[in-house]
Amino acid sequence: MENLHNCRTLVPMFSLLALLLHLSSFHSLSLAYDLPDKNFINCGSDAAINLTSRTFIADGSFSSQKSKAVKASNQLPDNISTLYQTARIFSQQSYYKFEISENGTYLVRLHFLAFSSSVNLSTALFDVLAFPNVSNSGFKLLSNFTAKNSSNSPLIKEFFLGIDPGTFKIYFVPQASSFAFVNAIEVFLAPASFSPENYNSSLPSVLHTIYRVNVGGQEVTPDIDRIWRNWEQDDSYLSDPNSAKEIPYYPNRPSYYNGEHSDPVTHFIAANDFIAPDSVYRTAKEMNITPSRPFNSFNITWSFNARRNARHLVRVHFCDIIGQPGNIVFYLYSNGNFSKKVGEYESFFSTESATPFYYDFV
Ligand SMILES: *[C@@H]1O[C@H](CO)[C@@H](O)[C@H](O)[C@H]1NC(C)=O
Ligand SMILES: *[C@@H]1O[C@H](CO)[C@@H](O)[C@H](O)[C@H]1NC(C)=O
Ligand SMILES: *[C@@H]1O[C@H](CO)[C@@H](O)[C@H](O)[C@H]1NC(C)=O
Ligand SMILES: *[C@@H]1O[C@H](CO)[C@@H](O)[C@H](O)[C@H]1NC(C)=O
Ligand SMILES: *[C@@H]1O[C@H](CO)[C@@H](O)[C@H](O)[C@H]1NC(C)=O
Ligand SMILES: *[C@@H]1O[C@H](CO)[C@@H](O)[C@H](O)[C@H]1NC(C)=O
Ligand SMILES: *[C@@H]1O[C@H](CO)[C@@H](O)[C@H](O)[C@H]1NC(C)=O
Ligand SMILES: *[C@@H]1O[C@H](CO)[C@@H](O)[C@H](O)[C@H]1NC(C)=O
Ligand SMILES: *[C@@H]1O[C@H](CO)[C@@H](O)[C@H](O)[C@H]1NC(C)=O
Ligand SMILES: *[C@@H]1O[C@H](CO)[C@@H](O)[C@H](O)[C@H]1NC(C)=O
Numbered sequence: 001m002e003n004l005h006n007c008r009t010l011v012p013m014f015s016l017l018a019l020l021l022h023l024s025s026f027h028s029l030s031l032a033y034d035l036p037d038k039n040f041i042n043c044g045s046d047a048a049i050n051l052t053s054r055t056f057i058a059d060g061s062f063s064s065q066k067s068k069a070v071k072a073s074n075q076l077p078d079n080i081s082t083l084y085q086t087a088r089i090f091s092q093q094s095y096y097k098f099e100i101s102e103n104g105t106y107l108v109r110l111h112f113l114a115f116s117s118s119v120n121l122s123t124a125l126f127d128v129l130a131f132p133n134v135s136n137s138g139f140k141l142l143s144n145f146t147a148k149n150s151s152n153s154p155l156i157k158e159f160f161l162g163i164d165p166g167t168f169k170i171y172f173v174p175q176a177s178s179f180a181f182v183n184a185i186e187v188f189l190a191p192a193s194f195s196p197e198n199y200n201s202s203l204p205s206v207l208h209t210i211y212r213v214n215v216g217g218q219e220v221t222p223d224i225d226r227i228w229r230n231w232e233q234d235d236s237y238l239s240d241p242n243s244a245k246e247i248p249y250y251p252n253r254p255s256y257y258n259g260e261h262s263d264p265v266t267h268f269i270a271a272n273d274f275i276a277p278d279s280v281y282r283t284a285k286e287m288n289i290t291p292s293r294p295f296n297s298f299n300i301t302w303s304f305n306a307r308r309n310a311r312h313l314v315r316v317h318f319c320d321i322i323g324q325p326g327n328i329v330f331y332l333y334s335n336g337n338f339s340k341k342v343g344e345y346e347s348f349f350s351t352e353s354a355t356p357f358y359y360d361f362v
Helices: none
Strands: 010-017 040-042 049-051 054-058 067-071 086-090 094-100 104-112 126-131 139-145 155-163 166-174 180-182 184-189 206-214 244-246 285-287 313-318 330-334 338-342 357-361
Touching: 094 184, 104 139, 104 166, 104 180, 126 155, 126 180, 139 155, 139 206, 166 180, 166 184, 338 357
Parallel strands: 010 206, 010 313, 040 054
Antiparallel strands: 040 184, 049 054, 067 086, 086 180, 094 166, 104 155, 104 184, 126 139, 126 166, 155 206, 244 285, 313 357, 330 338
16 A cells, blocks of 8 residues: 555646637547446445436445445435445545446546434545556545535545556555445446547546536536536636626527537547537636727636646537637636637638537646
8 A cells, every 4th residue: 555656646637618718530420439237336235226317236245354334324415415324434444345347447436425414424534545457556535635614515536547457456445443335336438539539647547536527508407418417506616706797598509510620720529418518618708898909908817716726627528609600719727827719720611610529638
């Protein structure tokens, strides 16, 4: 255990859909990707539960003296799934194992709700480690973790990691004199082309989702997203709420580019509805230009807290739901040392308007 790579292997990430105004090969999806149907675990439970087209199977047969099943002593509020009604607690290091048959990037989600029960789950302190790959020593996904702020609303930790075929293990390791717990686990293959294109050796092989934000419109909930992600509303990240205004909800389905396509000049990549759901691309914000606030006098800025000395992958999503392609040209900046011109020569624009695309940078 001592030789585990440390937290530096975790790279936060957020996704941001932005469409700012005036600032001056994919294979057939249905063939390439079947929605996953296993490795959803309802921890500490005797019964399977169906939740938005996933079946979380019971881990009741988990017969380890080191672990114990616990159940919420009160009924959970209506807006919290019964998935969170049970948990498994570990007083010693223990693991779940998954048989992986296909090489690739996997999503791993860990669900926590510190419900009230005979055990005070808010006092748990633990590490979570993943061993995706026989040829390396594993990753620390969570370090000295506590779920104490999750008594009213589930806390979901999401990771992307490359997993080799074979047995994949997730360890729960309590801190001295404490214990670990988990309510549910998901492990499934990410859609093809989901990994960042620039995902090369300069990036670690584990990504930890930090922010996923839908600009404009509502929060997008897991029942709407094809791979059960949550997209927060962007308002609380806007530095100046008056700088941006909402674009009306786009009434049509976005014109997804037919096939796989990465623009050779700009490196923008055509999106599909696994990259982000329709409802993310059908909403946007634009610059709030007024007589006292001309187009060239301000930027729209979103601010995110981020760890120092960690690399962050940023995926920015665009879909021009306003006008004719090529009419809107602007710059995307990050932290004063990155700039990217958007909206001019993208080759998607030769097809139709409202074509979703995205860009990744580190
Ligand atoms: C979950 O859904 C599957 C497929 O629709 C069904 O066969 C199964 O009985 C359901 N399980 C539960 C616990 O509802
Ligand atoms: C999985 O990917 C690794 C690294 O790319 C490769 O070495 C290995 O042969 C692959 N295994 C299978 C079964 O495809
Ligand atoms: C559970 O533990 C938390 C964190 O130590 C504490 O704040 C809380 O009061 C405890 N709850 C109960 C019911 O003991
Ligand atoms: C873990 O966190 C707790 C408080 O949340 C702290 O008291 C303890 O020192 C930490 N342990 C380690 C090994 O960092
Ligand atoms: C829990 O919430 C409190 C108050 O919002 C915050 O100060 C604290 O940092 C949070 N703790 C964790 C572990 O997230
Ligand atoms: C459920 O509703 C309560 C009260 O309205 C709210 O505080 C909480 O965040 C909600 N939880 C979820 C998961 O939506
Ligand atoms: C497994 O680990 C080796 C060595 O760290 C690495 O070269 C390989 O790409 C990894 N495979 C996957 C699927 O991440
Ligand atoms: C791969 O990583 C190197 C740094 O090691 C970086 O300069 C290069 O741009 C990356 N490749 C791609 C395709 O992004
Ligand atoms: C917008 O932000 C960029 C990058 O920080 C800066 O160079 C530029 O001057 C800003 N533009 C305006 C009009 O404030
Ligand atoms: C980008 O700018 C920030 C703040 O100005 C600086 O700390 C960081 O080192 C810069 N990064 C690169 C890659 O130049």
